[in-house]
Amino acid sequence: MNKGMLIVVSAPSGCGKDTVLAELFKINEGVAYSVSATSRAMREGEIDGVSYHFCTKEQFEKMIENNEVIEYTNYCGNYYGTLKATVNDLMEKGKDVILKIEVEGAMNVKKMYPDSVLIFILPPSMKELERRLRKRGTETEEVIAQRLSQARNELSCASKYDYFVVNGELSKAVEDLNTIILAQRMKRERNIQLLDEIIES
Amino acid sequence: MNKGMLIVVSAPSGCGKDTVLAELFKINEGVAYSVSATSRAMREGEIDGVSYHFCTKEQFEKMIENNEVIEYTNYCGNYYGTLKATVNDLMEKGKDVILKIEVEGAMNVKKMYPDSVLIFILPPSMKELERRLRKRGTETEEVIAQRLSQARNELSCASKYDYFVVNGELSKAVEDLNTIILAQRMKRERNIQLLDEIIES
DSSP: OOOOOEEEEEOOTTSOHHHHHHHHHHHOTTEEEOOOEEOSOOOTTOOBTTTBEEOOHHHHHHHHHTTOEEEEEEETTEEEEEEHHHHHHHHHTTOEEEEEOOHHHHHHHHHHOTTOEEEEEEOSOHHHHHHHHHHTOOSOHHHHHHHHHHHHHHHTTGGGSSEEEEOSSHHHHHHHHHHHHHHHTTBGGGOHHHHHHHHHO | OOOOOEEEEEOOTTSOHHHHHHHHHHHOTTEEEOOOEEOSOOOTTOOBTTTBEEOOHHHHHHHHHTTOEEEEEEETTEEEEEEHHHHHHHHHTTOEEEEEOOHHHHHHHHHHOTTOEEEEEEOSOHHHHHHHHHHTOOSOHHHHHHHHHHHHHHHTTGGGSSEEEEOSSHHHHHHHHHHHHHHHTTBGGGOHHHHHHHHHO
8 A cells, every 4th residue: 555645735715725625525535634733622512533633732832842743823822733643644544634734834844744745726816816705795804905915925935836726616626636636646756666566566 | 828848658568558648639638749750751641740750861860960859769770759849849839748759768858858747657567468468469479578578677667757657447547647647737837927927916
């Protein structure tokens, strides 16, 4: 069995990243989410190891110190992050692990896992992104302007990613993302053992 | 419009390379064959610029001298090769150019076009390759043994290619090859202009 790979997916808010990924999981059984770790308290209905890996603030900080956390943020005094152990376990089981993270975290992942594949989901245009943010109807003009400005910042980092997927039409974006993952599975470095087996067969 | 890319496809004899490519051309309109140049005489029914680019031996040698030939072989005293001009013209028109060439030529292409994508078509096993060679019923035992030995040599060079496609089932191999090409079209380096356009939109 081949070891799985690490796939980082980033996108500005409003690009439909969550929907694209939800659809991807329906059609590609080889991919898996990495369950995040958090130091926030468990809420009713949440399950440890499924919703999050729950731990104390001290435990989380200890893991950061020991370089066991791939990337993390602190939100409202609570830590949220991705554990090396979680990712490595899934990859050992042959799963391709999807990390849905911000640009900064993505760059750290690439440093720790040079073979990881970085995919950026783009809006078809800034105009369309604005239309989508407005359509939600929940944000004030100020927040929309802020989101657009942030999106521009994030897009300027997209040039550090390996692949771009434009989310114009949802089904096409899902297919494109899946195509990248399927192609990556055929890369030489993931199939040297297969080649040896064929030569020796 | 994006410039096209250069795709090199190699495979040992009996791996079904020609059939896979013929099927690929039916489903992917973005790819194009590069018409080879040759110094052999034109045969009845052949069309210059379609069957081959016909030229004299002297013209071909002049082009080799001037570094205008990407790769070539001499077979029965006649030159056969791929011209830079043909490939570049197609790429300028946005076509992804497929070169069906031997391992040695492939390495030269990679040197001249570092962005080219090298794909190796593998047999599912040596046993299956032998079965296919035998099934043709046209080759002597000696020729079959020779072909298998040559295939082993070629396979040992496959580790220098970017991607492997296993031709076990034809339709799967065609789909896999197409998947690689479609994914390559989404690579960052081919879409920097698109990113700029979106940011400025």
